[in-house]
Amino acid sequence: MARVVVDVMPKPEILDPQGKAVTGALQRLGFAGLAVRQGKRFEIEVDGEVTDERLDEIRRAAETLLANTVIETFAVSVETQEQAAAQGQPA
Amino acid sequence: MARVVVDVMPKPEILDPQGKAVTGALQRLGFAGLAVRQGKRFEIEVDGEVTDERLDEIRRAAETLLANTVIETFAVSVETQEQAAAQGQPA
């Protein structure tokens, strides 16, 4: 089992009301100087090996379903063992 | 300006209806053998340098606000230039 991660973010030029609200809240909580954009993270457990074809397939899946490419961009990455382990715990 | 990323994922023992729905939808679209969990990705532009203290501060922000640790885990990472560049484009 391998893990592929698809990160989906609002395009930079598109309004991000979520990020705006979080940025404001952080400020009020005393965390200054942080500007936040909020997106989605999909962690995908892939049956079998992550071949190039498999990755291409996931890219197509991201394009059709996971991201709305009218307003969002996405990035696909394969997660290494160590990353996966780190991800599992609170940092 | 540097960028710090906070990834927030539902804890494994908590149901993830979004992820489950996405998994189902992918299957119906013919993308087989993919199991998805859906979380959030926060990209944080930090004013000034990302020192260790700054990172600690962001960890605290993640813990108090960005994640609900009752049901979610989070991971904080500093994004390198290259990653940032890659992130910018559709993969």
Add this chain to the structure above:
Amino acid sequence: MADTVQHAAETPDQEQPWAELGLRGEEYHRIREILGRRPTSAELAMYSVMWSEHCSYKSSKVHLRRFGELSQETPVGKLLAGIGENAGVIDIGQGYAVTFKIESHNHPSYVEPYQGAATGVGGIVRDILAMGARPVGVMDPLRFGPLDAPDTARVLPGVVAGVGGYGNCLGLPNLGGEVVFDRSYAGNPLVNALCVGVLRHEDLHLAKATGAGNKVILYGAATGGDGIGGASILASESFDATKPSKRPSVQVGDPFMEKLLIECTLELFAARVVTGIQDFGAAGISCATSELAAAGDGGMHVDLDLVPLRDPTLAPEEILMSESQERMMAVVEPGDVDRFLEICRKWDVLATVVGEVTGDGRLVIDWHGETVVDVDPRTVAHEGPVYERPYARPGWQDEVQSRGTGGLRRPTGGDELRDEVLRLVASPNLCDKSWVTDQYDRYVRGNSVLAQPEDAGMIRIDEDTRLGVALATDCNGKFALLDPYLGAQLALAEAYRNVAVSGARPVAVSDCLNFGSPEDPAVMWQFTEAIRGLVDGCRALGTPVTGGNVSFYNQTGTTAILPTPVVGVLGVIDDVTSRTPMGFAVPGDAVVLLGETRDELDGSAWASVIHDHLGGRPPSLDLDHEQRLAELLVGAARTGLLRSAHDLSDGGLAQALAEACLRHDLGVDVVLREGVDPFVQLFSESTGRVLVSLPEDRVDELERTAAAHQVPTTRLGRVGERGGAYVVSGSFSIPLDELRARWQATIPEALGV
């Protein structure tokens, strides 16, 4: 360097991309003539958006004028504001006024269904707010391609989630709407949105900039590159070429921001610190500044550098054209500015003084210390081109009208009738719409007296006096195709009747005219016929048109949508507790049909569902009868005569009976008339009919009152037991469980949820 007025004067021959901005050669020349020089690129940006079809109504203006011929008086009071304002305002007595309007957001909703629909709701809500009113409800007339078309599975859920996502988050109850499927909408869904607001007479605000020295304040969201499409052409030519040239043409809504904007604006009104106000819709700052200045008594000076930006790389022409949502512009007396800004701070709403009202009649806009716009605002806002587009009754109209339903096979015998009743009930246009409406909050604010699936939405306006208003929107595009004049009147009559069945008195009209390309003479003919129909219809019914919206270019390829003049009717009810709901309420009650049934099946749901047929002539309409019927219904509500009243429309009596039964799970036992084809009695779509139920011992009273109003009555039968059956005596019987299962399954099955 920006293209300044001075630079424009010095470089008269500089090429300008007017065509790319959608202007025609003669329009560009007219702009040069007005200015006596070439426009700066900022001016060109302003003229091009303000003179677009969408903002200038250049193809429709000459026809819309006809609405102005109607009396500006409603049956309950005067119009306090009419066509030409952001929305019409009707005096409904007790010091209250209501304002309502429908707008379209069709094309954006095809590109990005969720955001398109969401920002459509946001836009119409700001129009209502700008009149000084508190928005109190929304409705959403929607049209989609066939339910089983693959793209509908993308568009419909997105649109519905968007309407709900935005309206729910604003805390506006959804009072009703329409969900209609037809193949003509496959590549061009219609997303119309209606908002209704309430104000006290003294709170009426108008969009005008008066009083030299008064400050112009921009408040709400920061300005980004949203929806500026064409302006980036200008920007990339005249500004630095290294920045991202691709600006988003999609706008993203922020309903939370809009909710703050509503509460903040209402507090500003209450504090009496606003002298003029304008919402931002299409064309952003170009529109707000030029309309405010044009309607005022002076001019306006604006410093664009002061506009808060979300994207600092925006060029002046882009800032002027940006359609970023959730923004408003107010004109404020200098002494009130501090208080104004303080209220905005309380609501966490960004507010900035960006200019002031001047006395010179010019709209002057500066950027980096230089003047980039210097125009007479009236030439931008009001003196755009006006076209008398050619129109002609299309050759195919006769052919379509001659192809009636006469030759179609009609069902005979109980089994066939039963089967077709069920097929109609389960058809996409007649089936249960809760998959859609369950995504809308209809309870918020606690004043929703009637909402879906009632014939009209009704809200209480005053808890003590129980004054309220009712609203319905309707349009049968198939009828409008068969005869656009009559089709528009049928839409009007249906909305009018839907308001009347609830017990409210219909008083005013708003419309959203959705059509194909105005450059097609056949479409233009449909459009002019629809307006003629509406004007004649409104005159007959005594209801003014208070405002509305035109949406052209609704077509897939070269095939236009069914002409779709959506009509919204507003009614007033003195005591909302006397309203009449649509569902059967008490077993044993008498069931009576008001109105007359003729053999009218052309354009009917039956023809379409059973035979996939559209042709012939729409049912006839008697507006005088509609008026008498409405009087009867409004009077009956006052005296508490009826326990239910349900308008007959698509699917005729067959469908109305099913809906009245399913509302509270009560059966019905109907005896059809001898000597008249049961098929016609069940499926004809003759207009001016209403299905009512009432206690047996008051049937005489109903018959007397109806006779006094010259409304025919037919005794149909009785309301049955809870969980009973839909029975047509001697013909067929359908257990309610079976009926409900068929009615409810359609949309969830089609969408796979």
Add this chain to the structure above:
Amino acid sequence: MSPKIGVVTFPGSLDDVDALRAVRLSGAEPVALWHGSDSLDGVDAIILPGGFSYGDYLRCGAISRFAPIMTSVVEAAGRGVPVLGICNGFQILCEAHLLPGALIGNDSRTFVCRDQRLRVETNDTTWTSAFTRGQEITIVLKNGEGHYVADEQTLDRLEAEDRVVFRYLDRNPNGSYRDIAGICNERGNVVGLMPHPEHNVDPLTGPSTDGLAFFTSAIQHLHALAG
């Protein structure tokens, strides 16, 4: 003297007007409270109303939980002051850890508005004493994120301590664990639920008047305290 019940308005609160009306119709004095102030204006009970505070953009209730007034609410709750969280208010109470668990997106992934049947599982709380145990009621439900989750241990504990206050009947509308619609704290003075009792106080505008008993429960409790 009739007790004073406060309703907090956060930016994006929507059902605050309704909650104030319900308080009035139930015979208490409604008091509007503002999120940005830490003053409770001497109210005897507090309602956190429904809505989309801060747009619910991060997580429902996550940002409101840090509003200045919440410090006072948490403190008052600790003193035994009755606190009712409705929908968004329930979410805020969970985020503030006044109640255990969390609310996540409905399993349908859509907003759901419907007249929902519920069973009152316990009347041993400040807000449900006027009901009978096991009573079946109909209350308006409307939310996008009403799916109650908590770990097994917490769920078992809630059940063991009789702190599941309401359960969904007929059809679980959002996937909530063990059909939970509402819960309370150990002392029973803090109750949170997803459905909206304030929309069920007038037969003209709601499907039932089953909501009134929430408010009369608290009023009776306050009268008893006042002796």
